[in-house]
Amino acid sequence: MTTSPSLDAKLAEEGPAISGLKPGMDPISDAAAGQWTLIWRKFLKQKVALFCGAVILVLYLIGAFAEFLAPGLPDTSRAQYTYAPPQSIGFFTSDGQFQPHVKGYTIAIDQAALRRTFVVDDNVIVPIGFFVEGPAYKFWGLFESNRHLVGPLDPNQTMYLLGADRLGRDLLSRLIYGTRISMSIGLIGVCLSLVLGVVLGSISGYFGGWVDTVIQRIIEVVSAMPTIPLWLGLAAAIPLTWSPINVYFVITIIVSLLGWTGLAREVRGRFFALRNEDFVTAAKLDGSGERRVIFRHILPSLTSHILAVVTLAVPSMIIAETSLSFLGVGLKAPVVSWGVLLQDAQNIRSISTAPWLLIWPSLAVVIAVLSFNFFGDGLRDAADPYES
Amino acid sequence: MLNYILKRLVYMIPTLIGMSIISFAIIQLPPGDYLTSLMSTLADGGAPIDPATVERLRAQYGLDQPVWVQYGKWMTGILTRGDFGFSFEWNQPVSEVIWSRMGSTLAISFAALVFVWAVSLPIGIYSAVRRNSVGDHVFTFFGFIGLAVPNFILALTLMYVSFRVFGQSVGGLFSPEYVDAPWSWGKLWDLVLHLWIPIIVIGMSGTAAMIRILRANLTDELSKPYVTTARAKGLPEYKVIVKYPVRIALNPFVSAIGWVLPELVSGVTITAIVLNLPTAGPLLLRALVAQDMYLAGSFILLLSVLTLVGMLISDILLALLDPRIRYN
Numbered sequence: 126m127t128t129s130p131s132l133d134a135k136l137a138e139e140g141p142a143i144s145g146l147k148p149g150m151d152p153i154s155d156a157a158a159g160q161w162t163l164i165w166r167k168f169l170k171q172k173v174a175l176f177c178g179a180v181i182l183v184l185y186l187i188g189a190f191a192e193f194l195a196p197g198l199p200d201t202s203r204a205q206y207t208y209a210p211p212q213s214i215g216f217f218t219s220d221g222q223f224q225p226h227v228k229g230y231t232i233a234i235d236q237a238a239l240r241r242t243f244v245v246d247d248n249v250i251v252p253i254g255f256f257v258e259g260p261a262y263k264f265w266g267l268f269e270s271n272r273h274l275v276g277p278l279d280p281n282q283t284m285y286l287l288g289a290d291r292l293g294r295d296l297l298s299r300l301i302y303g304t305r306i307s308m309s310i311g312l313i314g315v316c317l318s319l320v321l322g323v324v325l326g327s328i329s330g331y332f333g334g335w336v337d338t339v340i341q342r343i344i345e346v347v348s349a350m351p352t353i354p355l356w357l358g359l360a361a362a363i364p365l366t367w368s369p370i371n372v373y374f375v376i377t378i379i380v381s382l383l384g385w386t387g388l389a390r391e392v393r394g395r396f397f398a399l400r401n402e403d404f405v406t407a408a409k410l411d412g413s414g415e416r417r418v419i420f421r422h423i424l425p426s427l428t429s430h431i432l433a434v435v436t437l438a439v440p441s442m443i444i445a446e447t448s449l450s451f452l453g454v455g456l457k458a459p460v461v462s463w464g465v466l467l468q469d470a471q472n473i474r475s476i477s478t479a480p481w482l483l484i485w486p487s488l489a490v491v492i493a494v495l496s497f498n499f500f501g502d503g504l505r506d507a508a509d510p511y512e513s
Numbered sequence: 514m515l516n517y518i519l520k521r522l523v524y525m526i527p528t529l530i531g532m533s534i535i536s537f538a539i540i541q542l543p544p545g546d547y548l549t550s551l552m553s554t555l556a557d558g559g560a561p562i563d564p565a566t567v568e569r570l571r572a573q574y575g576l577d578q579p580v581w582v583q584y585g586k587w588m589t590g591i592l593t594r595g596d597f598g599f600s601f602e603w604n605q606p607v608s609e610v611i612w613s614r615m616g617s618t619l620a621i622s623f624a625a626l627v628f629v630w631a632v633s634l635p636i637g638i639y640s641a642v643r644r645n646s647v648g649d650h651v652f653t654f655f656g657f658i659g660l661a662v663p664n665f666i667l668a669l670t671l672m673y674v675s676f677r678v679f680g681q682s683v684g685g686l687f688s689p690e691y692v693d694a695p696w697s698w699g700k701l702w703d704l705v706l707h708l709w710i711p712i713i714v715i716g717m718s719g720t721a722a723m724i725r726i727l728r729a730n731l732t733d734e735l736s737k738p739y740v741t742t743a744r745a746k747g748l749p750e751y752k753v754i755v756k757y758p759v760r761i762a763l764n765p766f767v768s769a770i771g772w773v774l775p776e777l778v779s780g781v782t783i784t785a786i787v788l789n790l791p792t793a794g795p796l797l798l799r800a801l802v803a804q805d806m807y808l809a810g811s812f813i814l815l816l817s818v819l820t821l822v823g824m825l826i827s828d829i830l831l832a833l834l835d836p837r838i839r840y841n
Contacts, residue, residue: 350775352776354782451665476672477677483670487666491658
């Protein structure tokens with residue numbers, strides 16, 4: 126604090142009407158702070174948004190370090206562990222010794238249904254630990270390693286913390302690898318939308334007139350069409366022979382093709398509000414060309430708003446990818462995404478046999494979507510620091 | 514009023530043309546034209562198609578001509594003869610397959626819209642009047658969940674819950690014993706029992722969004738001086754709220770059909786696939802996977818037209834509600 130408490134209280138009581146001073150605020154540093162500092166301070170006050178921002182960061186970190194964080198590889202299948210249920214972690218063995226472990230299974234045959242069932246066997250324990258050696262992987266395709274954050278001490282034993290799927294693959298590992306694909310599709314898709322939306326929105330808002338009319342009509346057509354049928358139509362045209370990487374990029378493009386309209390509308394609205402401002406007139410009088418006025422003068426003053434709208438657009442992209450993959454026209458195995466995982470939970474029979482196949486991937490989707498929504502809401506509220 | 518409706522109708526034409534172009538582009542997207550896939554399917558089935566028929570179809574749909582001529586032929590067929598093209602998977606004209614499915618899609622979308630309104634109106638008013646009460650927070654929480662959970666996950670979850678709790682499987686619109694039965698009260702009740710899950714699933718996110726909109730608008734209205742005046746005049750509280758502020762806050766409620774309806778139609782598509790309802794959704798997916806493109810494109814076009822007609826109705830309703838829009 127640079128001011129004395131008495132001055133502070135005095136300012137709070139009779140301070141200038143425009144600055145909206147509150148007790149406890151530091152008036153001098155607030156008055157001298159730049160736009161971004163103010164936005165940052167306003168954002169810091171929103172605890173929920175801040176927390177959700179942290180969740181998003183964690184999700185991206187999980188995606189980035191998937192190979193190391195996952196206990197196993199996403200496509201190692203073990204036929205004898207079909208639909209093995211989740212195992213819980215225990216810390217002490219039956220004789221009271223400290224040894225983190227998961228309980229093993231005994232396999233019984235259900236005579237009525239002729240199905241394998243798993244019973245948790247308290248006598249068999251699988252010791253687990255941190256930084257264990259496990260299946261070898263190539264981190265980011267660059268460094269070879271076989272260290273995993275957690276895993277069974279003996280690589281030949283199995284650990285299914287979230288259960289196994291139809292082929293006995295570890296759901297936790299698949300979920301972690303899926304985070305990388307699903308979260309990055311949202312990010313890349315939103316970048317493409319951003320380019321489309323900002324370019325078309327600024328042209329529309331800056332020039333007005335017939336250019337504006339044409340672009341607005343296009344936006345109207347695209348946003349009036351029901352999204353899922355349109356996505357389905359576009360995604361179904363991807364040839365089956367394409368490599369997973371190509372499909373990945375085409376899906377991102379499809380998802381972003383319908384996501385740019387909201388952004389374009391927002392940018393256009395702001396342009397309409399700003400294009401008669403003094404600083405724009407000044408830039409024009411200085412002899413700036415139209416491109417310079419748009420991209421150097423108007424757009425930077427919109428950055429915070431654009432950031433907020435972009436964040437709010439990510440959830441719809443994640444949902445789009447998940448829905449398409451779930452329906453079998455988006456990403457396909459061997460690629461692992463949350464939507465691909467949910468494909469295994471398509472009918473009531475597999476859900477009732479293995480509810481975890483529905484619960485965990487769904488939870489991942491919902492957490493991601495909710496976090497982006499709250500985070501974006503917070504950004505939007507902080508975007509205009511001069512508002513009271 | 515008539516003038517206004519006419520103006521809206523004319524205004525719809527370019528949008529319709531845009532939608533038809535996008536739908537046609539989707540028909541054209543997969544490699545190879547429709548006749549090559551038709552011939553290969555028939556040859557696979559051991560019944561090669563007669564070359565004369567191929568020539569006739571080729572000429573009829575103008576497949577040997579540039580794309581815009583084909584588009585022209587497709588559109589003329591639809592507008593003059595109601596001919597949407599030929600579905601090779603069903604070996605029938607598309608128009609024979611499509612209408613009953615569109616009817617059920619329309620019915621379910623409409624039921625979902627009614628659900629959205631019926632639920633969000635009282636909750637929205639309650640949340641605005643009792644802001645920050647426990648009830649308001651509970652509804653807000655459910656609203657966020659409703660917005661964040663994708664339709665198909667909600668459908669799967671309800672399916673699982675109803676299977677676990679009620680021991681009943683919820684796919685389809687009727688129980689097996691009623692599928693071919695003539696209409697009766699029993700059949701109607703059976704339909705209601707099957708319909709509540711899809712309608713909640715489809716309407717959930719729309720309801721959540723509507724509650725938020727109504728709450729925000731009504732909060733703005735409630736703080737205006739005329740409300741204080743009405744209260745000062747001694748009007749009963751329910752009249753103070755329902756008579757004026759709610760009426761004004763309803764405007765965005767009606768105009769929201771414009772964006773809620775595409776969402777509902779979109780939701781019906783995916784929910785119907787999960788719950789195996791006889792609407793456009795499952796057929797559209799099947800057509801797309803089999804690359805039966807005229808059927809798929811026609812579905813996409815008609816679903817878009819459905820939302821457009823909904824928007825027109827919302828515009829007209831809005832004009833009826835608000836004279837400022839009517840005379841502008």
